[in-house]
Amino acid sequence: MNLIGRKHWAIAEGYIPPYGHGPAPQMISHEAVCILNASDAEAHVEIMVFYEERDPVGPYRFTIAPRRTRHLRFNNFEDPEKIPHDTSFSSVISSDVPIVVQHTRLDSRQADNALLSTIAFPGND
Amino acid sequence: MNLIGRKHWAIAEGYIPPYGHGPAPQMISHEAVCILNASDAEAHVEIMVFYEERDPVGPYRFTIAPRRTRHLRFNNFEDPEKIPHDTSFSSVISSDVPIVVQHTRLDSRQADNALLSTIAFPGND
Amino acid sequence: MNLIGRKHWAIAEGYIPPYGHGPAPQMISHEAVCILNASDAEAHVEIMVFYEERDPVGPYRFTIAPRRTRHLRFNNFEDPEKIPHDTSFSSVISSDVPIVVQHTRLDSRQADNALLSTIAFPGND
Amino acid sequence: MNLIGRKHWAIAEGYIPPYGHGPAPQMISHEAVCILNASDAEAHVEIMVFYEERDPVGPYRFTIAPRRTRHLRFNNFEDPEKIPHDTSFSSVISSDVPIVVQHTRLDSRQADNALLSTIAFPGND
Numbered sequence: 001m002n003l004i005g006r007k008h009w010a011i012a013e014g015y016i017p018p019y020g021h022g023p024a025p026q027m028i029s030h031e032a033v034c035i036l037n038a039s040d041a042e043a044h045v046e047i048m049v050f051y052e053e054r055d056p057v058g059p060y061r062f063t064i065a066p067r068r069t070r071h072l073r074f075n076n077f078e079d080p081e082k083i084p085h086d087t088s089f090s091s092v093i094s095s096d097v098p099i100v101v102q103h104t105r106l107d108s109r110q111a112d113n114a115l116l117s118t119i120a121f122p123g124n125d
Numbered sequence: 126m127n128l129i130g131r132k133h134w135a136i137a138e139g140y141i142p143p144y145g146h147g148p149a150p151q152m153i154s155h156e157a158v159c160i161l162n163a164s165d166a167e168a169h170v171e172i173m174v175f176y177e178e179r180d181p182v183g184p185y186r187f188t189i190a191p192r193r194t195r196h197l198r199f200n201n202f203e204d205p206e207k208i209p210h211d212t213s214f215s216s217v218i219s220s221d222v223p224i225v226v227q228h229t230r231l232d233s234r235q236a237d238n239a240l241l242s243t244i245a246f247p248g249n250d
Numbered sequence: 251m252n253l254i255g256r257k258h259w260a261i262a263e264g265y266i267p268p269y270g271h272g273p274a275p276q277m278i279s280h281e282a283v284c285i286l287n288a289s290d291a292e293a294h295v296e297i298m299v300f301y302e303e304r305d306p307v308g309p310y311r312f313t314i315a316p317r318r319t320r321h322l323r324f325n326n327f328e329d330p331e332k333i334p335h336d337t338s339f340s341s342v343i344s345s346d347v348p349i350v351v352q353h354t355r356l357d358s359r360q361a362d363n364a365l366l367s368t369i370a371f372p373g374n375d
Numbered sequence: 376m377n378l379i380g381r382k383h384w385a386i387a388e389g390y391i392p393p394y395g396h397g398p399a400p401q402m403i404s405h406e407a408v409c410i411l412n413a414s415d416a417e418a419h420v421e422i423m424v425f426y427e428e429r430d431p432v433g434p435y436r437f438t439i440a441p442r443r444t445r446h447l448r449f450n451n452f453e454d455p456e457k458i459p460h461d462t463s464f465s466s467v468i469s470s471d472v473p474i475v476v477q478h479t480r481l482d483s484r485q486a487d488n489a490l491l492s493t494i495a496f497p498g499n500d
Contacts, residue, residue, distance in 0.1 A: 004133055004134075004135045004217060004246070004248040005135065005246075008379055009379075010379045010380065010411055010413065010475040011475075011477070012409040012410060012411040012444065012475045012476055012477035012494070013407075013409040013446070013477040013479050013492055014409075014444075015446075026211070032138075034137040034138040034139075034213070034215065035137060036135055036137040036175055036215035036217075038135065038173075038175065038215075038217055048413075050411055050413065050442060050443060050444045051443065051444065052443060052444055052445055052446070053443075055442060056442050067175060067180060067181050068175060068176065068177060068178075069137065069139075069175045069176065069177055069213060069214060069215035070177055070213075071138070071140075071177070071213040086401070088409070088444060088445075088446040089444060090409065090411035090413075090444035090475070092379060092411075092413055100135040100136075100137045100215070100246050101137055102136070102137035102138040102243070102246075103492070104138050104241065105490065105492075106239075107488065107490055113232065113239050114239050114364070114365075114481075114488050114489050114490040115230065115232055115239040115240060115241040115364075115490060116241055116479065116490040116491055116492035117138055117228075117230070117241035117242070117243050117492070118243045118368065118477070118492050118493045118494050119137070119243050119244065119245065119246045119494065120494065121379070121380075121475050121477075121494045121497070122246070123379040129258055129259075129260045129342060129371070129373040130260065130371075151336070157263075159262040159263040159264075159338070159340065160262060161260055161262040161300055161340035161342075163260065163298075163300065163340075163342055192300060192305060192306050193300060193301065193302060193303075194262065194264075194300045194301065194302055194338060194339060194340035195302055195338075196263070196265075196302070196338040225260040225261075225262045225340070225371050226262055227261070227262035227263040227368070227371075229263050229366065231364075238357065238364050239364050239489070239490075240355065240357055240364040240365060240366040240489075241366055242263055242353075242355070242366035242367070242368050243368045243493065244262070244368050244369065244370065244371045247371070254383055254384075254385045254467060254496070254498040255385065255496075276461070282388075284387040284388040284389075284463070284465065285387060286385055286387040286425055286465035286467075288385065288423075288425065288465075288467055317425060317430060317431050318425060318426065318427060318428075319387065319389075319425045319426065319427055319463060319464060319465035320427055320463075321388070321390075321427070321463040350385040350386075350387045350465070350496050351387055352386070352387035352388040352493070352496075354388050354491065356489075363482065363489050364489050365480065365482055365489040365490060365491040366491055367388055367478075367480070367491035367492070367493050368493045369387070369493050369494065369495065369496045372496070
Protein backbone atom coordinates (compact mmCIF):
# COMPACT_ATOMS: atom_id res chain seq x y z
CA MET A 1 0.00 0.00 0.00
CA ASN A 2 1.29 3.44 -0.94
CA LEU A 3 2.30 5.63 2.00
CA ILE A 4 0.52 8.77 0.83
CA GLY A 5 0.34 11.94 2.90
CA ARG A 6 2.14 14.68 4.78
CA LYS A 7 2.79 15.41 8.44
CA HIS A 8 1.63 19.05 8.48
CA TRP A 9 -1.51 20.61 7.03
CA ALA A 10 -3.41 23.89 7.30
CA ILE A 11 -7.03 24.97 6.78
CA ALA A 12 -7.38 28.75 6.55
CA GLU A 13 -11.20 28.76 6.59
CA GLY A 14 -13.14 27.75 9.68
CA TYR A 15 -16.62 28.64 10.86
CA ILE A 16 -19.28 26.72 12.77
CA PRO A 17 -22.72 27.97 11.72
CA PRO A 18 -24.65 28.84 14.88
CA TYR A 19 -27.83 26.99 13.99
CA GLY A 20 -29.34 24.52 11.53
CA HIS A 21 -32.34 22.60 10.25
CA GLY A 22 -33.09 18.92 9.93
CA PRO A 23 -32.53 15.69 11.84
CA ALA A 24 -29.46 15.24 14.08
CA PRO A 25 -26.69 14.31 13.79
CA GLN A 26 -26.45 14.29 10.00
CA MET A 27 -28.12 17.61 9.23
CA ILE A 28 -26.70 19.64 12.11
CA SER A 29 -24.55 22.44 10.66
CA HIS A 30 -20.98 21.29 11.10
CA GLU A 31 -17.37 22.01 10.22
CA ALA A 32 -15.37 18.84 9.73
CA VAL A 33 -11.78 17.79 9.26
CA CYS A 34 -11.49 14.37 7.61
CA ILE A 35 -8.19 12.60 8.22
CA LEU A 36 -6.91 9.48 6.47
CA ASN A 37 -4.11 7.46 8.04
CA ALA A 38 -3.22 5.01 5.26
CA SER A 39 -0.02 4.02 7.03
CA ASP A 40 0.68 0.93 9.12
CA ALA A 41 1.42 2.99 12.25
CA GLU A 42 -0.86 4.75 14.71
CA ALA A 43 -1.07 8.50 13.99
CA HIS A 44 -0.91 10.96 16.89
CA VAL A 45 -2.57 14.10 15.61
CA GLU A 46 -2.47 17.57 17.15
CA ILE A 47 -4.71 20.39 15.98
CA MET A 48 -4.06 24.05 16.82
CA VAL A 49 -6.97 26.47 16.33
CA PHE A 50 -6.18 30.09 15.38
CA TYR A 51 -8.53 33.03 15.94
CA GLU A 52 -8.81 36.60 14.74
CA GLU A 53 -8.57 38.31 18.10
CA ARG A 54 -6.88 36.01 20.60
CA ASP A 55 -4.03 33.53 20.92
CA PRO A 56 -4.30 30.10 19.34
CA VAL A 57 -5.86 27.31 21.40
CA GLY A 58 -4.69 23.72 21.57
CA PRO A 59 -3.40 21.29 20.83
CA TYR A 60 -6.53 19.21 20.50
CA ARG A 61 -5.25 15.62 20.43
CA PHE A 62 -6.59 12.66 18.46
CA THR A 63 -5.32 9.18 17.72
CA ILE A 64 -6.01 7.48 14.41
CA ALA A 65 -5.38 3.76 14.18
CA PRO A 66 -3.36 2.33 11.28
CA ARG A 67 -5.30 2.06 8.00
CA ARG A 68 -8.27 4.02 9.35
CA THR A 69 -10.04 7.30 8.66
CA ARG A 70 -11.61 9.70 11.13
CA HIS A 71 -14.09 12.42 10.26
CA LEU A 72 -13.84 14.86 13.15
CA ARG A 73 -16.30 17.69 13.72
CA PHE A 74 -14.85 20.90 15.15
CA ASN A 75 -18.28 21.25 16.80
CA ASN A 76 -17.36 18.36 19.08
CA PHE A 77 -13.88 19.51 20.14
CA GLU A 78 -13.90 19.70 23.96
CA ASP A 79 -10.35 19.71 25.35
CA PRO A 80 -8.78 22.19 26.09
CA GLU A 81 -12.03 24.08 25.32
CA LYS A 82 -15.09 24.24 23.04
CA ILE A 83 -14.75 26.17 19.77
CA PRO A 84 -17.22 29.08 19.77
CA HIS A 85 -19.92 29.15 17.10
CA ASP A 86 -20.31 32.03 14.63
CA THR A 87 -16.59 32.83 14.95
CA SER A 88 -13.88 32.81 12.27
CA PHE A 89 -10.97 30.45 12.82
CA SER A 90 -8.17 28.56 11.05
CA SER A 91 -6.44 25.33 11.99
CA VAL A 92 -3.05 23.62 11.68
CA ILE A 93 -2.98 19.83 11.81
CA SER A 94 0.23 17.97 12.71
CA SER A 95 0.87 14.23 12.87
CA ASP A 96 3.82 11.96 13.60
CA VAL A 97 3.06 9.83 10.52
CA PRO A 98 1.90 11.01 7.06
CA ILE A 99 -1.83 11.65 6.82
CA VAL A 100 -4.22 13.21 4.29
CA VAL A 101 -6.53 16.03 5.44
CA GLN A 102 -9.72 17.38 3.86
CA HIS A 103 -11.99 20.17 5.09
CA THR A 104 -15.79 19.96 4.75
CA ARG A 105 -18.69 22.09 5.96
CA LEU A 106 -22.38 21.32 5.97
CA ASP A 107 -24.39 24.49 6.49
CA SER A 108 -28.05 23.86 7.22
CA ARG A 109 -28.97 27.33 8.48
CA GLN A 110 -31.52 27.73 5.73
CA ALA A 111 -34.13 25.22 4.64
CA ASP A 112 -31.80 23.37 2.28
CA ASN A 113 -28.26 22.54 3.15
CA ALA A 114 -25.10 23.83 1.45
CA LEU A 115 -21.74 22.04 1.26
CA LEU A 116 -18.13 23.01 0.71
CA SER A 117 -14.98 20.90 0.67
CA THR A 118 -11.30 21.19 -0.19
CA ILE A 119 -8.16 19.20 0.35
CA ALA A 120 -6.24 21.11 3.05
CA PHE A 121 -2.89 22.81 2.31
CA PRO A 122 0.01 20.40 2.81
CA GLY A 123 3.26 21.51 4.41
CA ASN A 124 6.67 20.52 3.07
CA ASP A 125 7.39 18.23 6.04
CA MET B 126 -0.54 16.18 -25.72
CA ASN B 127 0.82 16.86 -22.27
CA LEU B 128 1.12 13.80 -20.02
CA ILE B 129 -0.43 15.38 -16.93
CA GLY B 130 -1.15 13.47 -13.76
CA ARG B 131 0.11 11.27 -10.96
CA LYS B 132 -0.10 7.57 -10.16
CA HIS B 133 -1.33 7.85 -6.57
CA TRP B 134 -4.10 9.99 -5.12
CA ALA B 135 -6.09 10.22 -1.87
CA ILE B 136 -9.52 11.55 -0.91
CA ALA B 137 -9.92 11.91 2.86
CA GLU B 138 -13.63 12.74 2.78
CA GLY B 139 -16.19 10.14 1.75
CA TYR B 140 -19.88 9.80 2.55
CA ILE B 141 -22.84 8.50 0.57
CA PRO B 142 -26.00 10.31 1.71
CA PRO B 143 -28.59 7.69 2.57
CA TYR B 144 -31.46 9.22 0.61
CA GLY B 145 -32.32 11.92 -1.92
CA HIS B 146 -34.91 13.82 -3.93
CA GLY B 147 -35.45 14.22 -7.62
CA PRO B 148 -35.27 12.19 -10.83
CA ALA B 149 -32.79 9.29 -11.16
CA PRO B 150 -30.00 8.95 -12.03
CA GLN B 151 -28.90 12.61 -12.08
CA MET B 152 -30.44 13.78 -8.82
CA ILE B 153 -29.76 10.68 -6.71
CA SER B 154 -27.42 11.65 -3.86
CA HIS B 155 -24.01 10.41 -4.91
CA GLU B 156 -20.31 10.46 -4.12
CA ALA B 157 -18.17 10.44 -7.23
CA VAL B 158 -14.54 10.07 -8.19
CA CYS B 159 -13.79 11.57 -11.61
CA ILE B 160 -10.68 10.21 -13.29
CA LEU B 161 -8.95 11.58 -16.39
CA ASN B 162 -6.53 9.38 -18.32
CA ALA B 163 -4.98 11.85 -20.78
CA SER B 164 -2.23 9.39 -21.66
CA ASP B 165 -1.95 7.15 -24.71
CA ALA B 166 -1.97 3.97 -22.59
CA GLU B 167 -4.80 2.11 -20.88
CA ALA B 168 -4.94 2.91 -17.14
CA HIS B 169 -5.49 0.10 -14.65
CA VAL B 170 -6.90 1.77 -11.56
CA GLU B 171 -7.23 0.30 -8.07
CA ILE B 172 -9.22 2.00 -5.32
CA MET B 173 -8.87 1.09 -1.65
CA VAL B 174 -11.65 2.26 0.70
CA PHE B 175 -10.77 3.07 4.33
CA TYR B 176 -13.25 3.09 7.20
CA GLU B 177 -13.34 4.38 10.76
CA GLU B 178 -13.90 1.09 12.52
CA ARG B 179 -12.75 -1.76 10.29
CA ASP B 180 -9.99 -2.77 7.89
CA PRO B 181 -9.81 -1.23 4.41
CA VAL B 182 -11.73 -2.92 1.62
CA GLY B 183 -10.53 -3.41 -1.93
CA PRO B 184 -9.05 -3.01 -4.35
CA TYR B 185 -11.97 -2.02 -6.51
CA ARG B 186 -10.62 -2.31 -10.07
CA PHE B 187 -11.42 -0.14 -13.09
CA THR B 188 -9.93 0.24 -16.53
CA ILE B 189 -9.81 3.59 -18.29
CA ALA B 190 -9.07 3.63 -22.00
CA PRO B 191 -6.41 5.99 -23.40
CA ARG B 192 -7.55 9.62 -23.75
CA ARG B 193 -10.79 8.99 -21.88
CA THR B 194 -12.44 10.10 -18.64
CA ARG B 195 -14.58 8.09 -16.26
CA HIS B 196 -16.87 9.55 -13.61
CA LEU B 197 -17.35 6.71 -11.12
CA ARG B 198 -19.94 6.76 -8.37
CA PHE B 199 -18.93 5.08 -5.10
CA ASN B 200 -22.65 4.26 -4.82
CA ASN B 201 -22.19 1.78 -7.66
CA PHE B 202 -19.08 -0.02 -6.41
CA GLU B 203 -19.94 -3.73 -6.17
CA ASP B 204 -16.81 -5.88 -6.05
CA PRO B 205 -15.49 -6.91 -3.56
CA GLU B 206 -18.53 -5.41 -1.74
CA LYS B 207 -21.00 -2.50 -1.69
CA ILE B 208 -20.00 0.65 0.23
CA PRO B 209 -22.45 1.25 3.05
CA HIS B 210 -24.50 4.46 3.05
CA ASP B 211 -24.43 6.99 5.87
CA THR B 212 -20.89 5.86 6.78
CA SER B 213 -17.63 7.86 6.80
CA PHE B 214 -14.86 6.63 4.53
CA SER B 215 -11.70 7.70 2.70
CA SER B 216 -10.13 6.35 -0.47
CA VAL B 217 -6.72 5.86 -2.09
CA ILE B 218 -6.59 5.65 -5.88
CA SER B 219 -3.62 4.02 -7.64
CA SER B 220 -2.92 3.67 -11.37
CA ASP B 221 -0.15 2.26 -13.55
CA VAL B 222 -0.16 5.40 -15.72
CA PRO B 223 -0.54 9.04 -14.62
CA ILE B 224 -4.13 10.12 -14.08
CA VAL B 225 -5.93 13.14 -12.61
CA VAL B 226 -8.51 12.59 -9.84
CA GLN B 227 -11.29 14.87 -8.58
CA HIS B 228 -13.86 14.24 -5.85
CA THR B 229 -17.47 15.43 -6.16
CA ARG B 230 -20.63 14.92 -4.08
CA LEU B 231 -24.21 15.73 -4.97
CA ASP B 232 -26.36 15.72 -1.85
CA SER B 233 -30.07 15.82 -2.58
CA ARG B 234 -31.33 14.86 0.87
CA GLN B 235 -33.21 18.13 1.17
CA ALA B 236 -35.46 19.74 -1.42
CA ASP B 237 -32.61 21.48 -3.23
CA ASN B 238 -29.33 19.82 -3.94
CA ALA B 239 -25.90 20.79 -2.60
CA LEU B 240 -22.55 20.18 -4.28
CA LEU B 241 -18.93 19.91 -3.22
CA SER B 242 -15.80 19.22 -5.25
CA THR B 243 -12.02 19.23 -4.87
CA ILE B 244 -9.04 17.95 -6.76
CA ALA B 245 -7.81 14.93 -4.77
CA PHE B 246 -4.45 14.93 -2.99
CA PRO B 247 -1.66 13.75 -5.31
CA GLY B 248 1.12 11.47 -4.10
CA ASN B 249 4.76 12.00 -5.00
CA ASP B 250 4.87 8.94 -7.25
CA MET C 251 4.35 41.62 -9.75
CA ASN C 252 4.90 37.96 -9.03
CA LEU C 253 4.73 35.66 -12.07
CA ILE C 254 2.48 33.02 -10.50
CA GLY C 255 1.11 30.06 -12.44
CA ARG C 256 1.77 27.00 -14.56
CA LYS C 257 1.48 26.21 -18.26
CA HIS C 258 -0.54 22.99 -17.98
CA TRP C 259 -3.63 22.23 -15.92
CA ALA C 260 -6.30 19.53 -15.71
CA ILE C 261 -9.89 19.39 -14.46
CA ALA C 262 -11.13 15.81 -14.07
CA GLU C 263 -14.76 16.75 -13.36
CA GLY C 264 -16.95 18.27 -16.04
CA TYR C 265 -20.71 18.31 -16.47
CA ILE C 266 -23.12 20.89 -17.86
CA PRO C 267 -26.50 20.51 -16.13
CA PRO C 268 -29.17 20.23 -18.82
CA TYR C 269 -31.55 22.80 -17.38
CA GLY C 270 -31.86 25.52 -14.74
CA HIS C 271 -33.99 28.08 -12.92
CA GLY C 272 -33.71 31.81 -12.57
CA PRO C 273 -32.74 34.87 -14.61
CA ALA C 274 -30.18 34.58 -17.44
CA PRO C 275 -27.26 34.79 -17.72
CA GLN C 276 -26.26 34.66 -14.04
CA MET C 277 -28.54 31.84 -12.88
CA ILE C 278 -28.27 29.58 -15.93
CA SER C 279 -26.65 26.30 -14.87
CA HIS C 280 -23.06 26.53 -16.03
CA GLU C 281 -19.65 24.92 -15.86
CA ALA C 282 -16.85 27.47 -15.87
CA VAL C 283 -13.09 27.59 -16.14
CA CYS C 284 -11.63 30.78 -14.66
CA ILE C 285 -8.19 31.67 -15.96
CA LEU C 286 -5.85 34.33 -14.57
CA ASN C 287 -3.00 35.63 -16.71
CA ALA C 288 -1.00 37.71 -14.23
CA SER C 289 1.96 37.92 -16.61
CA ASP C 290 2.97 40.79 -18.89
CA ALA C 291 2.54 38.68 -22.05
CA GLU C 292 -0.54 37.62 -23.96
CA ALA C 293 -1.55 34.02 -23.12
CA HIS C 294 -2.57 31.68 -25.93
CA VAL C 295 -4.70 29.01 -24.26
CA GLU C 296 -5.77 25.67 -25.72
CA ILE C 297 -8.37 23.45 -24.04
CA MET C 298 -8.83 19.77 -24.91
CA VAL C 299 -12.09 18.14 -23.78
CA PHE C 300 -12.07 14.42 -22.93
CA TYR C 301 -15.14 12.17 -22.94
CA GLU C 302 -16.07 8.75 -21.62
CA GLU C 303 -16.91 7.11 -24.90
CA ARG C 304 -15.23 8.98 -27.76
CA ASP C 305 -11.99 10.70 -28.70
CA PRO C 306 -11.06 14.05 -27.18
CA VAL C 307 -12.26 17.18 -28.96
CA GLY C 308 -10.25 20.36 -29.45
CA PRO C 309 -8.30 22.39 -29.04
CA TYR C 310 -10.67 25.18 -28.16
CA ARG C 311 -8.55 28.34 -28.44
CA PHE C 312 -8.70 31.49 -26.31
CA THR C 313 -6.49 34.51 -25.93
CA ILE C 314 -6.05 36.24 -22.59
CA ALA C 315 -4.49 39.69 -22.57
CA PRO C 316 -1.64 40.50 -20.16
CA ARG C 317 -2.77 41.16 -16.56
CA ARG C 318 -6.33 40.05 -17.27
CA THR C 319 -8.69 37.27 -16.15
CA ARG C 320 -11.27 35.41 -18.22
CA HIS C 321 -14.14 33.38 -16.79
CA LEU C 322 -15.08 31.02 -19.62
CA ARG C 323 -18.24 28.91 -19.61
CA PHE C 324 -17.95 25.47 -21.22
CA ASN C 325 -21.61 26.05 -22.15
CA ASN C 326 -20.46 28.67 -24.64
CA PHE C 327 -17.67 26.71 -26.34
CA GLU C 328 -18.47 26.61 -30.08
CA ASP C 329 -15.39 25.77 -32.14
CA PRO C 330 -14.67 23.02 -33.12
CA GLU C 331 -18.06 21.95 -31.67
CA LYS C 332 -20.56 22.50 -28.82
CA ILE C 333 -20.08 20.46 -25.63
CA PRO C 334 -23.14 18.27 -25.08
CA HIS C 335 -25.20 18.80 -21.92
CA ASP C 336 -25.81 16.05 -19.36
CA THR C 337 -22.54 14.36 -20.40
CA SER C 338 -19.44 13.63 -18.30
CA PHE C 339 -16.20 15.20 -19.48
CA SER C 340 -12.72 16.28 -18.33
CA SER C 341 -10.45 19.01 -19.67
CA VAL C 342 -6.76 19.81 -20.07
CA ILE C 343 -5.76 23.48 -20.32
CA SER C 344 -2.43 24.50 -21.88
CA SER C 345 -0.91 27.95 -22.25
CA ASP C 346 2.32 29.42 -23.60
CA VAL C 347 2.73 31.60 -20.49
CA PRO C 348 2.03 30.68 -16.85
CA ILE C 349 -1.63 30.98 -15.87
CA VAL C 350 -3.80 29.98 -12.87
CA VAL C 351 -6.92 27.87 -13.47
CA GLN C 352 -9.97 27.31 -11.26
CA HIS C 353 -13.07 25.22 -11.95
CA THR C 354 -16.54 26.36 -10.85
CA ARG C 355 -20.07 25.04 -11.42
CA LEU C 356 -23.38 26.72 -10.72
CA ASP C 357 -26.18 24.18 -10.76
CA SER C 358 -29.65 25.72 -10.76
CA ARG C 359 -31.62 22.62 -11.72
CA GLN C 360 -33.59 22.78 -8.51
CA ALA C 361 -35.24 25.85 -6.99
CA ASP C 362 -32.10 26.99 -5.17
CA ASN C 363 -28.69 26.93 -6.77
CA ALA C 364 -25.69 24.87 -5.69
CA LEU C 365 -22.02 25.73 -6.22
CA LEU C 366 -18.73 23.88 -6.38
CA SER C 367 -15.21 25.14 -7.02
CA THR C 368 -11.62 23.93 -6.88
CA ILE C 369 -8.25 25.08 -8.10
CA ALA C 370 -7.43 22.81 -11.08
CA PHE C 371 -4.56 20.32 -10.96
CA PRO C 372 -1.29 21.94 -12.08
CA GLY C 373 1.20 20.09 -14.25
CA ASN C 374 4.93 20.16 -13.64
CA ASP C 375 5.63 22.28 -16.75
CA MET D 376 4.82 25.51 15.96
CA ASN D 377 5.25 24.57 12.31
CA LEU D 378 5.88 27.49 9.93
CA ILE D 379 3.41 26.39 7.25
CA GLY D 380 2.60 28.53 4.23
CA ARG D 381 3.80 30.40 1.18
CA LYS D 382 4.37 34.06 0.35
CA HIS D 383 2.43 34.18 -2.94
CA TRP D 384 -1.03 32.85 -3.77
CA ALA D 385 -3.60 33.20 -6.54
CA ILE D 386 -7.39 32.79 -6.77
CA ALA D 387 -8.59 32.64 -10.38
CA GLU D 388 -12.31 32.77 -9.53
CA GLY D 389 -13.88 35.89 -8.09
CA TYR D 390 -17.44 37.18 -8.15
CA ILE D 391 -19.54 39.11 -5.66
CA PRO D 392 -23.20 38.19 -6.11
CA PRO D 393 -25.18 41.40 -6.50
CA TYR D 394 -27.90 40.56 -3.99
CA GLY D 395 -28.88 38.10 -1.26
CA HIS D 396 -31.42 36.86 1.25
CA GLY D 397 -31.32 36.50 5.00
CA PRO D 398 -30.01 38.34 8.06
CA ALA D 399 -26.84 40.51 7.81
CA PRO D 400 -23.94 40.14 8.10
CA GLN D 401 -23.81 36.33 8.03
CA MET D 402 -26.21 35.66 5.15
CA ILE D 403 -25.21 38.53 2.89
CA SER D 404 -23.79 37.09 -0.34
CA HIS D 405 -20.04 37.40 -0.02
CA GLU D 406 -16.72 36.44 -1.52
CA ALA D 407 -14.06 35.86 1.10
CA VAL D 408 -10.33 35.28 1.32
CA CYS D 409 -9.33 33.57 4.56
CA ILE D 410 -5.70 34.07 5.55
CA LEU D 411 -3.80 32.23 8.28
CA ASN D 412 -0.59 33.69 9.65
CA ALA D 413 0.74 30.88 11.81
CA SER D 414 4.15 32.54 12.08
CA ASP D 415 5.58 34.56 14.96
CA ALA D 416 5.93 37.70 12.81
CA GLU D 417 3.38 40.24 11.63
CA ALA D 418 2.31 39.60 8.00
CA HIS D 419 2.01 42.53 5.61
CA VAL D 420 -0.36 41.33 2.91
CA GLU D 421 -0.98 42.94 -0.48
CA ILE D 422 -3.85 41.85 -2.74
CA MET D 423 -4.00 42.74 -6.46
CA VAL D 424 -7.40 42.35 -8.16
CA PHE D 425 -7.48 41.45 -11.88
CA TYR D 426 -10.40 42.12 -14.21
CA GLU D 427 -11.51 40.99 -17.64
CA GLU D 428 -11.56 44.37 -19.32
CA ARG D 429 -9.33 46.79 -17.44
CA ASP D 430 -6.00 47.00 -15.65
CA PRO D 431 -5.52 45.37 -12.26
CA VAL D 432 -6.36 47.40 -9.18
CA GLY D 433 -4.40 47.49 -5.94
CA PRO D 434 -2.63 46.69 -3.87
CA TYR D 435 -5.21 46.40 -1.14
CA ARG D 436 -3.15 46.25 2.08
CA PHE D 437 -3.87 44.26 5.25
CA THR D 438 -1.87 43.43 8.33
CA ILE D 439 -2.25 40.12 10.12
CA ALA D 440 -0.83 39.82 13.60
CA PRO D 441 1.38 36.84 14.52
CA ARG D 442 -0.55 33.60 15.19
CA ARG D 443 -3.84 35.07 13.96
CA THR D 444 -6.31 34.47 11.14
CA ARG D 445 -8.30 37.02 9.19
CA HIS D 446 -11.36 36.25 7.09
CA LEU D 447 -11.57 39.17 4.67
CA ARG D 448 -14.60 39.83 2.47
CA PHE D 449 -13.87 41.29 -0.97
CA ASN D 450 -17.23 43.03 -0.52
CA ASN D 451 -15.62 45.24 2.12
CA PHE D 452 -12.47 46.24 0.22
CA GLU D 453 -12.40 50.05 0.07
CA ASP D 454 -8.92 51.36 -0.72
CA PRO D 455 -7.93 52.11 -3.47
CA GLU D 456 -11.53 51.45 -4.60
CA LYS D 457 -14.61 49.25 -4.09
CA ILE D 458 -14.82 45.98 -6.07
CA PRO D 459 -17.86 46.11 -8.35
CA HIS D 460 -20.60 43.49 -7.85
CA ASP D 461 -21.70 41.10 -10.59
CA THR D 462 -18.24 41.35 -12.20
CA SER D 463 -15.67 38.58 -12.82
CA PHE D 464 -12.29 39.03 -11.18
CA SER D 465 -9.20 37.15 -9.98
CA SER D 466 -6.74 37.99 -7.20
CA VAL D 467 -3.08 37.55 -6.31
CA ILE D 468 -2.16 37.64 -2.63
CA SER D 469 1.42 38.43 -1.53
CA SER D 470 2.89 38.51 1.97
CA ASP D 471 6.30 39.12 3.53
CA VAL D 472 5.94 36.03 5.76
CA PRO D 473 4.46 32.64 4.84
CA ILE D 474 0.68 32.50 5.04
CA VAL D 475 -2.08 30.05 4.02
CA VAL D 476 -4.93 31.31 1.82
CA GLN D 477 -8.39 29.82 1.19
CA HIS D 478 -11.20 31.16 -1.00
CA THR D 479 -14.86 30.89 0.05
CA ARG D 480 -18.12 32.21 -1.36
CA LEU D 481 -21.55 32.31 0.23
CA ASP D 482 -24.20 32.93 -2.40
CA SER D 483 -27.62 33.74 -0.95
CA ARG D 484 -29.25 35.09 -4.12
CA GLN D 485 -31.90 32.39 -3.95
CA ALA D 486 -33.92 31.33 -0.93
CA ASP D 487 -31.29 28.88 0.31
CA ASN D 488 -27.62 29.66 0.33
CA ALA D 489 -24.89 27.90 -1.64
CA LEU D 490 -21.22 27.59 -0.68
CA LEU D 491 -17.93 26.97 -2.42
CA SER D 492 -14.40 26.82 -1.08
CA THR D 493 -10.89 25.87 -2.20
CA ILE D 494 -7.38 26.31 -0.97
CA ALA D 495 -5.85 28.99 -3.24
CA PHE D 496 -3.00 28.20 -5.65
CA PRO D 497 0.38 28.58 -3.95
CA GLY D 498 3.36 30.11 -5.75
CA ASN D 499 6.84 28.68 -5.54
CA ASP D 500 8.15 31.60 -3.46
